[in-house]
Structure formats: C-alpha cells, structure tokens
Amino acid sequence: MIQHWDLFLAPYKQAIDEMKVKLKGMRSQFTMQSEHSPIEFVTGRVKPIASILDKAARKGFSLEKLEEEMQDIAGVRMMCQFVDDIYRVVELLRIRNDFEIVEERDYISTKKSSGYRSYHVVIRYPVQTIDGEKKILVEIQIRTLAMNFWATIEHSLNYKYSGQFPKDIQERLVRAAEAAYLLDAEMSQIRGEIQEAQAIFSRKKENKDTD
Ligand code: 0O2
Ligand code: 0O2
Numbered sequence: 593m594i595q596h597w598d599l600f601l602a603p604y605k606q607a608i609d610e611m612k613v614k615l616k617g618m619r620s621q622f623t624m625q626s627e628h629s630p631i632e633f634v635t636g637r638v639k640p641i642a643s644i645l646d647k648a649a650r651k652g653f654s655l656e657k658l659e660e661e662m663q664d665i666a667g668v669r670m671m672c673q674f675v676d677d678i679y680r681v682v683e684l685l686r687i688r689n690d691f692e693i694v695e696e697r698d699y700i701s702t703k704k705s706s707g708y709r710s711y712h713v714v715i716r717y718p719v720q721t722i723d724g725e726k727k728i729l730v731e732i733q734i735r736t737l738a739m740n741f742w743a744t745i746e747h748s749l750n751y752k753y754s755g756q757f758p759k760d761i762q763e764r765l766v767r768a769a770e771a772a773y774l775l776d777a778e779m780s781q782i783r784g785e786i787q788e789a790q791a792i793f794s795r796k797k798e799n800k801d802t803d
Contacts, residue, residue, distance in 0.1 A: 597641055603719040603726050604666040608636040611668050611717065611730060618684060626794060628787055630677035630684070632737060636668040663695075663714045664731035671740050674783055675700065675776050678711050678734045685732065691715040694729065707769025708743060710735040738772040738779075 615634045622629035639647075644658070644665060653661040672678050678700065686693060697712040711734040716727050735743065746765055749757070757765065779786070 630680040666730040742772040
C-alpha cells in the first residue's frame, strides 16, 4: 500500500518541485529588473496521505477517482505584500502556456464564513514521466502576508479543535480576520511610501555591492 501511495504521489511531488522553480523564477525576474515583485515568497507541499484520506471520506470522494475529484493533492502557495499584487499574479498565471487553468475561486471579493480570504487557481499541469506525459491538478493559493498569517493560525487551531471551535474563539477569529483585512487596506494606502523606501534601500544595496 505504501509503495502504491509513493507511485501515486510521485508525479504530484514532481509537479510541486517544478512549479516552485517556475514561480520563484518569476520573482527573480522582477528583482533582476529592480521592479517591485508581486510575489513575496512561494511554498509548496504534497498533501499528507492521512489528510487525503480524511478529506476523501468527508467529501465522499471515491479513491479510484481521487485525481479528478481532489484538486489540492498538490498545493502551491504564493504570498504577496499587497492585495493588488494578487490580481497581478493571477494575470501572470493566465498568460502562461505551460499549464491550463481549470478553475478560479475568488475568496477575496467573497470571503468564506470562517473569515478565510485567498484567491485559488486550479491548474492542469503536464508532468513528463518515463511512461509519458501525465496531467495532474495543482491548486495555487494566492494571498497576502496578512491573509497567510490568519489562515496559518486558524488552520492550526482547526486541528486542535477538530473544526469545532468554541463560540468565543470563533468570534475572535472572525475579528482577527477583520483586523487582517484592515491591515491589508491600510498597507495598500501607504503602498506608495513603502515602495519608495524599498527602491531607496535596493539602490543603496546595489551601490554597496558595487563598491
Ligand atoms: P529563501 O529565499 O532562502 O527564503 P525545498 O527545500 O525547495 O523543497 P522550500 O522552498 O525551502 O523547499 O520550502 P517550502 O516550505 O516550500 O517554502 C519555504 C520557503 O518559504 C522558504 O524559502 C522560506 O524562506 C519561505 N518563507 C516561509 N515563511 C516566510 C515568511 O514569512 N517570509 C518570507 N519572506 N519567506 C518565508 P526558501 O525556498 O528557503 O528561499
Ligand atoms: P490543507 O492541506 O490542510 O490546507 P473545502 O476543503 O471544503 O474547504 P474545497 O472545495 O476543497 O473546499 O476547496 P477550497 O475551499 O477552494 O480550498 C480548500 C483549501 O483552502 C483548504 O485546504 C485550505 O488550505 C484552504 N481553506 C479553505 N477554507 C479555509 C479556512 O476557513 N481556513 C483556512 N485556514 N484555510 C482554508 P484543506 O483541505 O484544508 O487542506
């Protein structure tokens, strides 16, 4: 069984590794041109087997049809400084021709009832294997650092409480999500000033490097 899972998950792992190189490459291109990068950092993971089984049971997916039904066995996350950057990243993904976009879910204009905000793009990504090409689904979550902060903490508390939050904690999480939203709004407003400071910093660094 373990060997079966290894075989099943191998192309997902390969897709994550490749996507991380490609998306981090986009960041390097912006940095090289001394432009503000809409991508702050990129992470990726293959869903642990226990989580795959849990989610399949919860959603009634049949294990035979997992590759079509579970869209986030391979997951990539792109973190941005500003909300506007998220939409810029989505545009950058749309113009690529090394994968096909299957679905987009905008939980930013319509946040989830938990308070969760992020932009999800599901792609069909071709992996080259020794047995030929295999197309697999990869879920890309694009979010600001503030959205990521909130989601990471809410996610770990979710494990602790198995999704059943006591009422007061639930209310606090909703308030914290509002605070994260306000932080994003505030940061966008002072964005111009931040960018100016970053440009000065990177010019200083360049001068220092060439000294
Ligand atoms: P850098 O530029 O050195 O930070 P891999 O070893 O390639 O399989 P990777 O990419 O190291 O895996 O791990 P993962 O978990 O996919 O992504 C972690 C990356 O996210 C690391 O970058 C972390 O530095 C970066 N990261 C995590 N949290 C933060 C954060 O709060 N701020 C910033 N700026 N980066 C963060 P790398 O790849 O080590 O590159
Ligand atoms: P992981 O690996 O633990 O993060 P569903 O799973 O029913 O919510 P669906 O249709 O699979 O929904 O897709 P959706 O909601 O677009 O994406 C699911 C993923 O989004 C989750 O993966 C989380 O990563 C993230 N997410 C969605 N809602 C929330 C939320 O309220 N809080 C947090 N922290 N993350 C959320 P999984 O399955 O939890 O996997």
